[in-house]
Amino acid sequence: MISIVILGAGNVATHLYKAFSNTESTSVIQWFNRSLDVITPYKNKVDITDNLNTLKKADVYILAVSDDVIAELSSQLPFENRLVVHTSGSVSVYDIDKKHKRGVLYPLQTFSKNSKIDFANVPICIETIDKKSYPLLKELTTSIGSPTKRINSDQRRVLHVAAVFVNNFTNQLYRIGHEITESEGAEFDLLKPLILETSKKILELSPFKAQTGPAKRNDKKTIKKHLKTLESKHHKDIYNLLTASIQHTHGRKKL
Amino acid sequence: MISIVILGAGNVATHLYKAFSNTESTSVIQWFNRSLDVITPYKNKVDITDNLNTLKKADVYILAVSDDVIAELSSQLPFENRLVVHTSGSVSVYDIDKKHKRGVLYPLQTFSKNSKIDFANVPICIETIDKKSYPLLKELTTSIGSPTKRINSDQRRVLHVAAVFVNNFTNQLYRIGHEITESEGAEFDLLKPLILETSKKILELSPFKAQTGPAKRNDKKTIKKHLKTLESKHHKDIYNLLTASIQHTHGRKKL
Structure with missing residues (x-):
């Protein structure tokens, strides 16, 4: 004991x-x-x-x-x-x-x-x-x-930072999804099944393989539409930075 | 039929x-x-x-x-x-x-x-x-x-943008978590239960209420440690922008 x-x-x-x-x-x-x-x-x-x-x-x-x-x-x-x-x-x-x-x-x-x-x-x-x-x-x-x-200590250090990305920052993206939908009286609840599926997907696929969407496809027309839809500069900044990040990961853009 | x-x-x-x-x-x-x-x-x-x-x-x-x-x-x-x-x-x-x-x-x-x-x-x-x-x-x-x-059309438009945030952008945060952990030979798999829990949490709590972590607590010491740990400028940029976003949402910072 x-x-x-x-x-x-x-x-x-x-x-x-x-x-x-x-x-x-x-x-x-x-x-x-x-x-x-x-x-x-x-x-x-x-x-x-x-x-x-x-x-x-x-x-x-x-x-x-x-x-x-x-x-x-x-x-x-x-x-x-x-x-x-x-x-x-x-x-x-x-x-x-x-x-x-x-x-x-x-x-x-x-x-x-x-x-x-x-x-x-x-x-x-x-x-x-x-x-x-x-x-x-x-x-x-x-x-x-x-x-x-x-x-070891180095591994704990990077795990702690990575946890901030996949937990705190991800939750903030949910928050922004909430802000954007409510701005037009759409229901955030409609996004919940998608949120769950997105997280479950990485049990079987690497995040690299699981990626989809306009940034990965380099679908400029849709990206332009999205930026036009976003009213807050702050939301636009995050959209631009994460779009560039996805394009970098999938070989479309140098950072 | x-x-x-x-x-x-x-x-x-x-x-x-x-x-x-x-x-x-x-x-x-x-x-x-x-x-x-x-x-x-x-x-x-x-x-x-x-x-x-x-x-x-x-x-x-x-x-x-x-x-x-x-x-x-x-x-x-x-x-x-x-x-x-x-x-x-x-x-x-x-x-x-x-x-x-x-x-x-x-x-x-x-x-x-x-x-x-x-x-x-x-x-x-x-x-x-x-x-x-x-x-x-x-x-x-x-x-x-x-x-x-x-x-209506406006609601569909914002739902589609919000879906990019909670799906494509979230998945890219998983990808960055993967990059950060693998850089020290730590296992990305260790983060999977946290990823699942983060998504499940919003079934019961709003993303606003579900938020935790150094940005929300305005824990400058930990934020500084994290920025020091991150080697890529690109990861640092995303860390800074999303930290500012959380602080803005939780009343710590004007954007």
């Missing part, structure tokens, strides 16, 4: 707490947060604390806190030579105080507060400095059903 | 042929294409022809052909005052020769050649000039299980 202390109470911390509490091979023995309010509802299920000096001895301490406080919090932990990991995509593993054994569990998924998470859909990227810590972290993440992948 | 003649043999034409052949309330009585080769495999199931002068009398003629040839083909049809529709998102209904009753059946979905299409996931936008043609087109599209929506 792997014993775990979770530090932090945001979305990732809460989802990890729930997941690790439900396995047979792991046990969350304590939950720390600066403010007890948020975790008080769990006090009958797990030992809660807001005092670092009362932290119990555990196999692994998971710092699921804001990027900005990882370094400081790790240096404040009143022990050394135990395994301490953070869950951030963009913070270096070396930001954790060097008195600890250090690692990262980076879950590559978007977490909403209230929706249930199936960890089978949450790949967890594992990074460790010493090789010995890896098998324990692998066992930990496998226990909640996550696909796992050992990666 | 509504009788249909299909003209054209691309993805949309082929999927529509298969769908309309499988209902009890519609019958494809003829399939026309300039070149017989492509439709010859269907010759035992439907009357095929490459000669416009042999077209049979039908309730509706569906021109599922390239945008560029809709006007010409419609004027070449050797009859008048019958219902003729095209399936394009960007061509005016008035491009169809005015000797016909005119309409549009615009399926808002991406069609791949070989994959099966469930028309329950293909909203069809209906546009007609004369009101009398609408009920027949409504019955036609409902027969294959498509959600239908009556729209």
Whole structure:
């Protein structure tokens, strides 16, 4: 049985707490947060604390806190030579105080507060400095059903940027689709099946092979019509840049 | 029983042929294409022809052909005052020769050649000039299980542009995610669950509410790290423009 202390109470911390509490091979023995309010509802299920000096001895301490406080919090932990990991995509593993054994569990998924998470859909990227810590972290993440992948710092860095493109930026394109359709009283809902299909397509085809549309076909007439339809300069700028990007990828244009 | 003649043999034409052949309330009585080769495999199931002068009398003629040839083909049809529709998102209904009753059946979905299409996931936008043609087109599209929506030309125009944003441009963001991850030997596959979740999220939340990430949080430190990670100027340009777009939407920045 792997014993775990979770530090932090945001979305990732809460989802990890729930997941690790439900396995047979792991046990969350304590939950720390600066403010007890948020975790008080769990006090009958797990030992809660807001005092670092009362932290119990555990196999692994998971710092699921804001990027900005990882370094400081790790240096404040009143022990050394135990395994301490953070869950951030963009913070270096070396930001954790060097008195600890250090690692990262980076879950590559978007977490909403209230929706249930199936960890089978949450790949967890594992990074460790010493090789010995890896098998324990692998066992930990496998226990909640996550696909796992050992990666290095450079790979985590690019995965985090790529996640912004496929998640935040994609969602902004949905937002713009919403703005454009509503401007004429058309329903954004009509686009939802297309949005789902576009994402499902890349399960079978590479994004390169999946591409269609006027930019790829170099259909200048339709591109011109679209630019005429768009009223906002801002929408036009995005249209032009992504059209050029597609044409570059498919050999129509040099950037 | 509504009788249909299909003209054209691309993805949309082929999927529509298969769908309309499988209902009890519609019958494809003829399939026309300039070149017989492509439709010859269907010759035992439907009357095929490459000669416009042999077209049979039908309730509706569906021109599922390239945008560029809709006007010409419609004027070449050797009859008048019958219902003729095209399936394009960007061509005016008035491009169809005015000797016909005119309409549009615009399926808002991406069609791949070989994959099966469930028309329950293909909203069809209906546009007609004369009101009398609408009920027949409504019955036609409902027969294959498509959600239908009556729209006007302006709405079709904005839906078509919005479709480019949520489909072609989104797919290009996947492509860039692929380029960025592969540059460090990280696996693009790790991003697939995130891609699926991002699209599913908007079934329940508006894109405005679903937004997360460094741009929305105005997390300058992470944005700076990301820009440093990106090697290509082109990727940086897209990162900057879409970050500004998110910040504009969420009140952090004027454009």
